[in-house]
Amino acid sequence: MTALTTIELVGCWISLALTICILSFLYEDNPVYKLAEHLFLGVSIAISVVEIYYGVMKPNLIEPLLGGELLSLVPLVLVVMLFFKLHRKLSYLARVPIAFIVAAYAGVKLTGEANANLMTQVAQSMPNLSQLWADHGIWDWSADGAGVFSGIALVLGLSACLLHFYFSAPHKKAMKYVSRFGILTLMLSFGASFGYTVMGRISLAIGRAQEMMGLDKAPAVAEQVHPKTATVLLTIAVIGFLVVWKKRQKTA
Amino acid sequence: MILANLFLTAALAAPPGDFTVTSPPHSDGLNLQLSWTDPGGTGFAVLRKDAQGTYQLSSILPAGSESYNDKVTTDPRKDPPRESYTYRVATLDADSALPPLADDDDDAAAANQARYVAELFDRSANLSPEVTASPVASWLNTSPGHLLLLLLIASVGGLIYWFTDQARKGSEIFIRRIPGIDAIEEGIGRATEMGKPVLYVPGIDELQDIQTIASMLILGQVAKTVAEYQSEIIVSCCIPIVREVADEVVKAGFYQAGHPDAYHPGNTRFISSEQFAFCAGTNGIMLREKPATNIYLGRFFAESLILAETGYINRSIQIAGTAEATQLPFFVAACDYTLIGEELFAVSAYLSRDPRLVSSLKASDYVKVFCVACVLLGTALASIGNPIMIDLFTIGE
């Protein structure tokens, strides 16, 4: 097993310290959290700028321009116009690139959304009930409740939810009941997805806890880092700091 | 020599049968459709050449394949499609050469490929005959699904004009109350009374997303109202281009309300384009500048709950709206009002009360009823074994 360099060792400890700083936010907003937050902001912005430069600007604008591709002058002009936003008098020039980008995406997404989320979803929502009857009957426990009942429930639930979004009529009479049924279907769905997500969220915390205890590293590496000691010491340091800070706040 | 003998004894060479190449319907002119019958190989290698060139490996397919859609060029601007292409398909079996592995070095990869093609030609008994075909490009996709979608979009557009015209002639368009949207104005009023700012978060997605565009349009109305109340608005943006658009929108809102001087560009902020860094920074705004009302409209992901829970500690009024189904449960649980899916897209029209915009709500209502009718009819037809409606709504490539 190769030994860790000092830099890597320091990195492991810093990483633990930052983890604890962020967790201290659960208590309340405090100086150590603020420190971690601002560090996070600075680093993350810089990383996106660097990656955007190498991922988009360089291959799509700078290299074609240097390669003498004349077509790339058009986006260059658009970019320059956008930068006129900073000019007090000529800032209206920036409206052209903004109009361009909004219209381009609105146009392409209009058909994209209509295809993926309207046509496809409608096409998938027409179950063959006689087939369901032949395969599963009314309700089949062994196939998670598949059957005619579920087929009808899907179609009616979908229709009711959709009609709940009907804006240009008051929800009265029959509409009232349809809309109620739609809302209940929505609530059932929201409750279920909430419950379904809990496991994933707790797993995230397990991952952090494992790092703090060094369980994520090979034992040979963990021995060099002493993660448990580090975690305990750093936690004590943060809590100690918070106590002092609270006291000072009270006296101030 | 021994190897060659092995080949002769073990290989049961059989070329793919009935090999055809055609230009697919509604094509962009860059694809050709290959089909053949499987003689029982362990896989297939597709070889292509143009009129001048030599055979190149196009793809290796798993056992059982009987068709393949071949893209003849990936960059039609620099490498335009040729008039015609010639294909052969080789049946692979236990004795075929190993597929060429990728290599970081382009020349080495090309050499690997060339060697592989040569090895395939060494065993010509496995090769299909040559077939030549020309890709044909189409100027309009006339498949039923595409035409239906075109019709739907055109009818939304047409209905908008029709209802607008009706409204001009004096017939009023009824729109039911949407409490979540009414709450936006109340929230702004509350912020004004308390002398605290309104926080507006337009989601974390790029401007590419139509929810972000919708959010920008709503921001225009919200900024105008804020300016009329002579209150303050902070916009917290995750994407720089969204900030630039938001800046333009808020400025216009203040201008329209007659208070252009009250606009502070420093209040429309770029926080960070990294999801959770943005979330940390926006939390910071909530805790330190204490907005009285938080409005989250746009596309949100996992940060939705962190934002909404932080806003809750602050006792801010929180109004959220998104069409991102996975995040709606968290907004419903943690916010005072939640706009679900389509309601998000209705906000700007609802707030503006401009008949031209409001008529678009009525137009999409009509299409909605049409969709429900199609689902019900389609289910009935599918149940008696007629999938015509399913086919109509299925859009192939």
Added chain:
Amino acid sequence: MLDLLIKFQDMDRRWVFLGMGFAILLPMLANITFGFEVDERVQALYDEVEALPAGSTVLLSADFDPASRPELDPFFRAHLHHLFRKDVKVVMVTLWEFAPPLILPTTEEIAGKHGKEYGTDWAFLGYKPGKELAIKAIGENIPKTFPKDSRGNVTTALPVMQGMKQAKDFAMLMSVSAGFPGTREYVLQIQGQYNLKMGSSCTAVSAPDYIPFYKAGQLFGLAGGMPGSAQYEKLVFPDGPPTSGPAKGERLLATQAINVLNLGHLFIIALIVLGNIAFFITRRIEDQG
């Protein structure tokens, strides 16, 4: 009483956080265990490995990265213990670029504990780019695909590779898979073609996609996500964390994580239920008063 109930309903959320923190930490620090049952798919997987005769050789494709490590590493460890305990030889490959630094130290450690020699009892042939093409090549000719192993030895010269030319020469193929390329590609590219005996451990996200392969008999067993790994740990170490023998010190992280998940879920459910009881009682008292 009423005051207390109202206070409970509006309690500072930091108490909730503290409770959640305990629910996460407690099973990791103390020995809190909930029983859980073993799924038929994991049992089948275990039985098949258990039935391997000593001296046979398996091909293990470990295709995961740091992000999927919490879910799959516990299975990987338990599986290695299981194989080495039965004196089965292991030939390991990976199709994931970032896998070698995760899997190699683990395998060296566990093989060392069982006194297994590199080259005769196990070998790691390394990372191969090429995705499906690499899988196809593994199916056809392994020495040609991996001319040298990860230590630079000629593959055909390794004792463990004697008689092992193609994937079908191995007693079984185990795919520890976090996504693409992984179990699905192995099944589609070479499992059917050579009728390989193949098992899989996968993430919770991809488990529903692979269950049809199990039902169709293409996979003899499947361990999905954290629960799958925990169940396999339970089968390999039925008495809990081993305190003696070569596996001494094994922490059974998936079992631990399952306890965290159980306790975390129970904690949230208990909060909701208690909150509602308090809510109903206060409402009734208020209605009466």
Added chain:
Amino acid sequence: MKRTVPLVVTFLVGMFMIGEFFIPHHLYRVWTAEFLVWGLILAAAAFVLGLINLIQVNLPKVLRKEPDWGYKLIMLLALAGTLVAGFAGGQDRQTPGTVYQWIFDYVFVPLNATMFALLAFYIASAAFRAFRARNLDATVLLAAAILVMLARVPIGESLPFIGDYLPRLMNWIMDVPNIAARRAIFIGAALGAVATGLRVILGLERSHLGD
């Protein structure tokens, strides 16, 4: 001019992009693809404006030593330092051992992961507060949540009588009512997207054009 040009650009570009879906010809799609790349370039160039905005907001606070100025300074220093490390590293910035990669591994990754992990705590507090059976809607919401939570963990399956049925019931809820609601949200949102897109392209909505 100031008003008309952006409106004309909007209409022409928008209509052209709608055509992308219906006109498969590669001579047409070459241009729609090109337009989208220009959009990407614009979005990328806006990062420069974003940086300027960031400095405009924060630098004066540091110079005037307003509250929290120290943190803002740390942010600006972290920003500058990482930028230098990234651009100095160039194309090889992501190889192990570089400063940029060190910052990524030991600063960015733990901060990001921990911020994400806060959700484990927030999901508990949100559930506790929001899931009260105040009315029928809220009761359905909380019943579905509890049922699915129980069914997701092994302990639910080992419950007497209902244990066998819990996972199946969960799958049914996820596959039937959940899918019905989601599809309705998708379809409704798609309709909203069509209406919104048309309003923008037809120039009915123009608040983003400073109008």
